[in-house]
Amino acid sequence: MSESVEQWQHFFGEDYIRFSELILNTERTKNEVENLTRILGSSTGIRILDLGCGQGRIAVPLAQKGYSIVGYDQSEVLLNEARERAKRENVEVEFKRGDIRHLHYDERFHAVINIGTAFGYGGDEQRDRQALEHVGMALYPGGKFIIDTENRDKKTQRFQSEIKEEFYGISMTSRREFSEETGLWKEYFSWCSGEKQQTASFVLRLYSPDEMVGILLQAGFKVEGIYGGLDCREWTSESSRMVIIARK
Known part of the structure; x- marks a missing residue:
């Protein structure tokens, strides 16, 4: 089967929105947003980049809590859905289309979040490291990067x-x-x-904790912790998720 860009974009299309929300359901989203606010702290004056924002399931509720949000994704279908959700909830979110590897912001954000296995689609470590370098450039000095992805072991x-x-x-x-x-x-x-x-x-590149920490360090980050979820529970080989918190 083709593994072209067109196939990748087709996967993150209109049917994906329906299918994914059986897994990324309302309760899961609510818990993730609550845990993120505990990690992020006060929303006052805080600018956040939601990288791989998809249909806005995290960006919109964070905006409702007072954070200034930019949502960034490569799927125009998902971004259109995200814009509609923001409009329905009467919140302002700036949604932009682009490839994470071509992210170009200069010290604009206090935090970058990458939630729900939205990293690793570059296909190889070099491209993913390049993407992380761009994330670093987008953060203010001391800014926080939160990545939530699959636990490869599990x-x-x-x-x-x-x-x-x-x-x-x-x-x-x-x-x-x-x-x-x-x-x-x-x-x-x-x-x-x-x-x-x-x-x-x-096609998704799955990383072990050691590998993920390695490319974060190479990209100039300082890793603060590795967890088994956004609630900052201890990571084990049986954890379903891997969450890493790092700073520029």
Whole structure:
């Protein structure tokens, strides 16, 4: 199957919004936002870049809490949904389209957040390190970077090469591949939308904690902690998530 940019963009399309919110549901989002506010502290005068903001599920509630938010994503479909949500909730959020590797801000933010496995789509460590360097440039000195992603140990421990699931009555088949050597997780989807057969795919670079800390250090960050969730619980190999808090 093709792993082109077009396939990647198709994955983060209109059907993704419906499917993803069975997992990234209202309760999970509420908990994540509450935990983020504890990490971020007071909203007064604080500018935050939500990197890989998707449909605005984190950016909009943070704006409701008084933070000044810029949401940044490469999917125009998701950004349009995010703009509609901000409008419905009557909050101001600046949404911008762009590739994380081409991020160009100069010491503009007090914090950058990257929530819900929105990192690693560059496909290799060099590109991901380049992206982190741009994140560093976007932060004020001492600014905070919060990244929430998959715990590779746990995700690969329960690896299944094929899964069939039901989403809103739609049957979806997912085929997966993982390489221990490269850390690449490849996933291919097929489902029916109306009478049309749909396909999509993505390639994600999964990192171990040591690898993630390594590229953060190379990008100029100081790592403050590695956790098993945004509630800052202790990270273990059984944690479903890996959250790293670092400073410029």
